[in-house]
Amino acid sequence: MWALKHFKKSPPPSPEYDKPWRPMDWKTNRQTFMATINDFESGNKDIDTLRVLLHGPQGAGKSSFFNSVNTALEGRITTRALAQSAFTGRSFTLECNTYKIKKKAGSFYPFSFTDIAGIHDDSSTSIRTEDIRKLLSGHIKDGYTFNSAKTIDEDDQKYNRNPALKDRIHCLVGVLPASTVSLMDGEVIKQMKAVREKARDLGIPQTVIITKVDEACPLVHEDLKKIYTSKKIKEKMEACSYTLGVPISCIYPVKNYHRERATDATMDVLILDALQNIVNFASDYVEDQVSSG
Ligand SMILES: Nc1nc2c(ncn2[C@@H]2O[C@H](COP(=O)(O)OP(=O)(O)OP(=O)(O)O)[C@@H](O)[C@H]2O)c(=O)[nH]1
Ligand SMILES: [Mg+2]
Numbered sequence: 001m002w003a004l005k006h007f008k009k010s011p012p013p014s015p016e017y018d019k020p021w022r023p024m025d026w027k028t029n030r031q032t033f034m035a036t037i038n039d040f041e042s043g044n045k046d047i048d049t050l051r052v053l054l055h056g057p058q059g060a061g062k063s064s065f066f067n068s069v070n071t072a073l074e075g076r077i078t079t080r081a082l083a084q085s086a087f088t089g090r091s092f093t094l095e096c097n098t099y100k101i102k103k104k105a106g107s108f109y110p111f112s113f114t115d116i117a118g119i120h121d122d123s124s125t126s127i128r129t130e131d132i133r134k135l136l137s138g139h140i141k142d143g144y145t146f147n148s149a150k151t152i153d154e155d156d157q158k159y160n161r162n163p164a165l166k167d168r169i170h171c172l173v174g175v176l177p178a179s180t181v182s183l184m185d186g187e188v189i190k191q192m193k194a195v196r197e198k199a200r201d202l203g204i205p206q207t208v209i210i211t212k213v214d215e216a217c218p219l220v221h222e223d224l225k226k227i228y229t230s231k232k233i234k235e236k237m238e239a240c241s242y243t244l245g246v247p248i249s250c251i252y253p254v255k256n257y258h259r260e261r262a263t264d265a266t267m268d269v270l271i272l273d274a275l276q277n278i279v280n281f282a283s284d285y286v287e288d289q290v291s292s293g
Pocket of ligand 2: 117
């Protein structure tokens, strides 16, 4: 009895590491990122735009991620890609849309984002993997509306019979929500892996954006700067790395702009860090393709 009364419960383990496991300098980074991104060139004089494809489950935050990049670069809230306001059970983005972002001086940044419909857990209603392979290799032009019942016809006016390096996708970005990364449907994982394999066969570099970190971890919800000390977020990133087979170093967690009414320096740093890495991968790919003929 005495022993029970005086038995001290050990405190619950802290949800936070003492030190960040990925270094991030929150104060100075935004200017540094902007300077680098503003001076960025495609890495090849024949290719003025590096093409990035956003791919992932429906409602993962793909359109919101593009809007977030646009917002972080422009320094004001923008919503060019329509994101869904609430979950509807259907993919909100239907057409294949490619977006470029204007610099203040009127020219464009040397990269674009292609936003397509998300993967459904029923593969018969998702964009066909074969069509995504064609998109990766540059056969599908912007504005094409995918048909889950059949792949693009070679006579379709949106079909490009002879794509050049500039028409290809130069970096594949998987987008997954942190909150459901460990609960992902087997069919969705299968479709994502199939696309990753196609990209690998074409030598296209790949990264992953983990969205909705605010919904996955209360600490991060309170203070986004805790993203790299949060045990929960590290756990989610490890689960994502394991499930998809992507190295952790190529996974970037972000909180997307979705209902904010003003920009936020901490959100911008995470978004711009991810953007800089994506664009560097794409540029390396283009350089390698040219040097290997
Ligand atoms: N809390 C939170 N919500 C987010 C975040 N990113 C996106 N959302 C919300 O998630 C929902 C889906 O976002 P979308 O950008 O439309 O997702 P999508 O991947 O483009 O979806 P489909 O086009 O339907 O495949 C929207 O209601 C967004 O407001 C985020 O980082 N945090
Ligand atoms: Mg969308």
